[in-house]
Amino acid sequence: MNLSPLHDRVIVKPATPEETTKGGIIIPDTAKEKPMQGKVVAVGSGKVAEDGKVTPMTLKVGDTVLYGKYSGTEVSVEGDDFLIMREGDVFAVING
Numbered sequence: 157m158n159l160s161p162l163h164d165r166v167i168v169k170p171a172t173p174e175e176t177t178k179g180g181i182i183i184p185d186t187a188k189e190k191p192m193q194g195k196v197v198a199v200g201s202g203k204v205a206e207d208g209k210v211t212p213m214t215l216k217v218g219d220t221v222l223y224g225k226y227s228g229t230e231v232s233v234e235g236d237d238f239l240i241m242r243e244g245d246v247f248a249v250i251n252g
Contacts, residue, residue, distance in 0.1 A: 221248065
C-alpha cells in the first residue's frame with residue numbers, strides 16, 4: 157500500500173459487515189450496518205505539540221480497534237477500502 161498517515165492519524169481496514177443474522181436471516185446490502193471495528197494497517201509518527209515535541213502513538217500496526225460508526229474518512233486504495241482517522245477517534249483496542 158502506497159499510503160502513509162501523517163502525525164496522529166491511523167489507517168484502519170474495516171471488518172467485513174455481517175452477511176447473515178444469528179438466526180440465519182440473510183441481510184441485504186442496503187440494510188447492512190457499517191462495521192465499527194477493524195485492524196490498524198498503518199500509523200503516523202505521533203502528535204506534534206506547539207513546542208515541537210512529538211508524542212508517540214499508542215496504537216500499533218496489527219491492533220484490532222473499536223471506533224465510532226461515522227469516524228474517519230473513507231478512501232479506496234488499489235481496490236481496497238480503508239478509513240483514515242485520528243488516534244483520538246479510536247475508542248478501544250480489542251484484546252484477544
